[in-house]
Amino acid sequence: MVVGLSDIFQIEARALLEDLKFAWAKWCRRVEIESDNSVLVTIIQNGLATNNNYNEVKLIQDWYLNKNWEVKFRQILRESNRVAD
Secondary structure, X not given: OOOOOOOHHHHXXXXXXHHHHHHHHOOOOEEXXXXXXXXXXXXXXXXXXXXXXXXXXXXXXXXXXOOOOEEEEEEOOXXXXXXXX
16 A cells, blocks of 8 residues: 555555455455544544545445445554554
């Protein structure tokens, strides 16, 4: 994935979108996504993506709501995600 001059929020949103696409392609119809980005999780869960400037967030909302599957988002503490950092 090429990230160029994107900020961290956009990069995390793009990674989450790619994860959803990968899960759908692998026929996973019950998915739980963990993220330490509380703002991103809140925006998606509360349907605020339409008011967001990032196209990736709007696409996540579309994938989350418009597919026949069960997706749960779970916020984890940043300290629990040290391996990814």
